[in-house]
Amino acid sequence: MNKKEVTVHLETITPLWTGDAWQENSKVRPSSLMGSLRFWFSVYWKAVKNGNNEKLNNNNVVADNLGELENPKEERTLKQIFLKRLLREGDNKSFDNILDESLEDLGLSVPSRLFGCTGWKSRVDIEISSFIKQELNFKEIDFNFPFKENGINTEHWIKSVLFQRKDSKIVLHKDVKLLLKTTEYWWDNYLSGFFNFYKDKIIFVGGKLSFGFGLVNIRVEGEQNDKEANIKGIKYNDIMRIHKIEKIKYDNRKKVLGYNFKYFLRREEEMRYRKRNFGEQGAASSIYVSNLIENDDYHVYLINFNNPFDNKKVPDKIFNKYQKLLFNHLKSRGDRNG
Amino acid sequence: MAKYDALIEINIDEVKSLSHYVSYCKFYFKPKSEEKIENYLFKNKENNELKETDKVNIDKLKKDFPFISSSKAFKKDDFFKFLKKNKSNETTKDFLVTWLKEEIMKENKNFVFDNDQQLKNVNFISGILTLNIANDYVRKLPPYSFIIQASFKLKQPYFSKDDDEFYIISNPILKEKVFKVPMIRGSGWKGALASAFKELINEKSNHNERVEVVDSYLRIFGAGSDSIKAIEDYLKWKSSDLKNFKEKLLEFILFELGLTVDKNLLEKINEQNSYEGLHKFLEEQISHKLQKDNKNLPIELRTHKGRAIFYPTYFDKLSLEVINPHDRRKRAGTQPIYYEVVPEGTEGFLQIIYIPFDGILKENEVLKSEAEKDLENLLLAIEKVSQIGIGAKTKLGWGTFEVCEDKYYFTNKDLNLSEDLKGKRWLKWQD
Numbered sequence: 001m002n003k004k005e006v007t008v009h010l011e012t013i014t015p016l017w018t019g020d021a022w023q024e025n026s027k028v029r030p031s032s033l034m035g036s037l038r039f040w041f042s043v044y045w046k047a048v049k050n051g052n053n054e055k056l057n058n059n060n061v062v063a064d065n066l067g068e069l070e071n072p073k074e075e076r077t078l079k080q081i082f083l084k085r086l087l088r089e090g091d092n093k094s095f096d097n098i099l100d101e102s103l104e105d106l107g108l109s110v111p112s113r114l115f116g117c118t119g120w121k122s123r124v125d126i127e128i129s130s131f132i133k134q135e136l137n138f139k140e141i142d143f144n145f146p147f148k149e150n151g152i153n154t155e156h157w158i159k160s161v162l163f164q165r166k167d168s169k170i171v172l173h174k175d176v177k178l179l180l181k182t183t184e185y186w187w188d189n190y191l192s193g194f195f196n197f198y199k200d201k202i203i204f205v206g207g208k209l210s211f212g213f214g215l216v217n218i219r220v221e222g223e224q225n226d227k228e229a230n231i232k233g234i235k236y237n238d239i240m241r242i243h244k245i246e247k248i249k250y251d252n253r254k255k256v257l258g259y260n261f262k263y264f265l266r267r268e269e270e271m272r273y274r275k276r277n278f279g280e281q282g283a284a285s286s287i288y289v290s291n292l293i294e295n296d297d298y299h300v301y302l303i304n305f306n307n308p309f310d311n312k313k314v315p316d317k318i319f320n321k322y323q324k325l326l327f328n329h330l331k332s333r334g335d336r337n338g
Numbered sequence: 339m340a341k342y343d344a345l346i347e348i349n350i351d352e353v354k355s356l357s358h359y360v361s362y363c364k365f366y367f368k369p370k371s372e373e374k375i376e377n378y379l380f381k382n383k384e385n386n387e388l389k390e391t392d393k394v395n396i397d398k399l400k401k402d403f404p405f406i407s408s409s410k411a412f413k414k415d416d417f418f419k420f421l422k423k424n425k426s427n428e429t430t431k432d433f434l435v436t437w438l439k440e441e442i443m444k445e446n447k448n449f450v451f452d453n454d455q456q457l458k459n460v461n462f463i464s465g466i467l468t469l470n471i472a473n474d475y476v477r478k479l480p481p482y483s484f485i486i487q488a489s490f491k492l493k494q495p496y497f498s499k500d501d502d503e504f505y506i507i508s509n510p511i512l513k514e515k516v517f518k519v520p521m522i523r524g525s526g527w528k529g530a531l532a533s534a535f536k537e538l539i540n541e542k543s544n545h546n547e548r549v550e551v552v553d554s555y556l557r558i559f560g561a562g563s564d565s566i567k568a569i570e571d572y573l574k575w576k577s578s579d580l581k582n583f584k585e586k587l588l589e590f591i592l593f594e595l596g597l598t599v600d601k602n603l604l605e606k607i608n609e610q611n612s613y614e615g616l617h618k619f620l621e622e623q624i625s626h627k628l629q630k631d632n633k634n635l636p637i638e639l640r641t642h643k644g645r646a647i648f649y650p651t652y653f654d655k656l657s658l659e660v661i662n663p664h665d666r667r668k669r670a671g672t673q674p675i676y677y678e679v680v681p682e683g684t685e686g687f688l689q690i691i692y693i694p695f696d697g698i699l700k701e702n703e704v705l706k707s708e709a710e711k712d713l714e715n716l717l718l719a720i721e722k723v724s725q726i727g728i729g730a731k732t733k734l735g736w737g738t739f740e741v742c743e744d745k746y747y748f749t750n751k752d753l754n755l756s757e758d759l760k761g762k763r764w765l766k767w768q769d
Contacts, residue, residue, distance in 0.1 A: 021658035021676060022439055022447060030494075030734040031661050039664065059672045061663040083588065086599065087608070095598050115733075122733040284669035309666040 015172035066119030096185035212258020536596030560644030657681035
């Protein structure tokens with residue numbers, strides 16, 4: 001049971017929002033991060049590894065319960081299975097390995113084995129080690145860009161969702177580092193593969209994703225860090241497509257939230273596909289656009305995430321259409337300014 | 339008479355003390371639906387149009403549901419808007435939580451009751467000693483007793499669930515039964531420290547040291563499980579079932595001592611086919627003190643009470659946390675689940691009293707060295723728990739704390755600590 005502690009770096013492409021009981025983003029909340037990690041592990045386990053997944057309840061929320069599981073062949077408890085396996089194989093297998101196999105015998109899904117469920121403690125603990133606070137002022141946001149001509153103004157929505165209690169500014173979090181504590185067995189067998197898989201991809205963490213927040217690149221500190229090498233135009237297993245639109249010319253010195261771009265795309269789409277592709281209240285979107293990112297040049301990411309737990313998929317053709325639409329619009333606007 | 343009998347009136351503008359707070363959360367009547375309020379306000383509901391009746395009805399409503407009159411939004415239209423904003427189309431239940439959040443806990447997001455009489459009472463009745471009294475107290479105890487006292491500050495929220503069904507928050511925090519003060523139970527401390535102790539045991543690579551910590555563990559926390567009974571029976575010749583004994587031994591090692599079992603240990607257990615062999619094994623692995631005369635088992639291997647008494651900790655702040663499980667298919671939150679927690683930054687007080695009641699017949703030197711080891715190990719375990727966390731959801735870092743500067747142990751004889759712990763500012767109290 002050798003312990004393993006790794007520092008996981010959430011490199012925020014756009015800052016994080018994790019709302020507390022007051023729906024304010026007062027601190028980075030570990031429960032939010034843990035929930036996101038678990039979700040992305042489930043996606044990885046289901047879609048990439050083709051492994052067994054959690055049992056869900058009526059609300060489609062994890063309902064695994066160790067107490068309810070019984071070995072189909074012989075009705076025995078985990079303790080009994082574990083002892084028997086230990087006596088049989090303890091010589092050449094590690095403690096955690098035997099535990100893992102005993103849980104496999106009982107039929108507990110791997111995500112629940114790792115992140116815990118009723119009657120089973122999580123094998124992964126996290127502790128937030130550092131983060132950077134960033135303020136976003138209401139006055140700093142451009143609600144029109146870049147679609148002035150279309151008369152699109154998102155002020156009402158942004159105000160009613162993000163600034164509902166405080167009208168002047170909100171706090172966001174950047175570059176979160178967390179200490180992930182587990183043991184070598186679970187790391188080597190499940191987690192290292194998971195982090196390795198996502199290291200050149202974007203995942204969503206926390207809330208207010210449709211506003212453009214929470215786009216994160218997840219990396220294990222100390223590992224090869226070829227930044228942005230692959231995020232540019234990536235597609236895997238039909239689950240996620242990412243397209244980067246670069247060199248946007250923008251001269252208004254205000255911040256633009258991803259919500260503006262998404263709102264534009266949504267309005268351009270035919271009514272019957274809107275809800276399906278862009279979500280609605282109580283159902284998430286399949287299309288996300290990042291905030292306008294101001295590095296050396298202005299760029300945004302257009303992302304399509306096809307939830308593998310759901311069967312609705314945005315086909316290549318549609319994604320390409322959105323890509324083109326956004327590109328053309330940003331480009332023509334840029335040209336005018338240039 | 340009020341229209342709804344279950345109503346218990348509380349002046350909600352006056353939620354200042356803990357008892358008011360708990361009454362608010364516990365007994366406050368929940369008007370189940372908007373309709374009930376409409377019953378007061380509007381006599382006739384024709385063609386889905388509401389007609390406001392006289393002032394008398396409004397007064398009745400205010401009397402029965404005082405929170406409405408406290409609401410700034412109390413006007414005919416605004417009130418329903420207010421309910422709607424709080425997702426209360428069907429139930430006004432959320433209104434109460436919203437009120438709790440926004441009007442009782444307010445901007446600092448805490449409910450503070452640091453000067454509360456109930457808190458003072460419960461501390462007194464639970465026998466939590468002040469510094470001066472502790473010093474006098476320990477002198478009256480058997481030799482080599484000690485008291486550990488330390489203040490600590492929570493680094494993350496603490497939560498442990500109370501089983502109160504009638505409460506506006508779905509997960510109320512564990513509270514003292516009579517005084518309703520949020521607490522960590524003494525048994526909570528015992529459990530947390532015992533599991534931290536197991537880590538201490540596993541960290542020892544030196545075999546003899548490991549056995550010493552096991553001895554210390556059994557002395558402090560006691561033993562009384564099935565498995566130790568089986569071992570006891572076997573060693574006292576009451577049972578001769580070798581197979582059962584081996585299983586129970588393994589169970590004891592695994593589940594009670596929490597030792598990691600390696601290849602060698604397993605082989606050793608499997609190899610043993612006689613009483614003598616297992617006797618030797620026990621001596622090597624669990625206790626050096628196993629005597630040849632099996633009638634006098636060492637105390638550690640008998641069912642016995644532990645030497646330490648763990649006191650509860652009470653807190654003077656409450657706050658809220660929320661989790662929102664997400665629908666896997668829709669990838670959106672289902673229904674937020676509130677947790678009543680003790681917020682980070684709250685201070686608490688830990689007290690442990692160690693009385694070597696079973697040491698009367700022991701030599702002074704032996705007893706002293708036992709107490710010293712136990713003190714040292716307990717303090718190390720406290721440092722460990724502070725990192726692991728106490729209570730529920732420790733995987734999120736909840737329940738971690740930092741021990742404040744003023745941390746002492748009181749004793750009636752000389753007990754020395756290692757330099758390492760002195761460096762961490764664990765000091766002997768001297769008057």
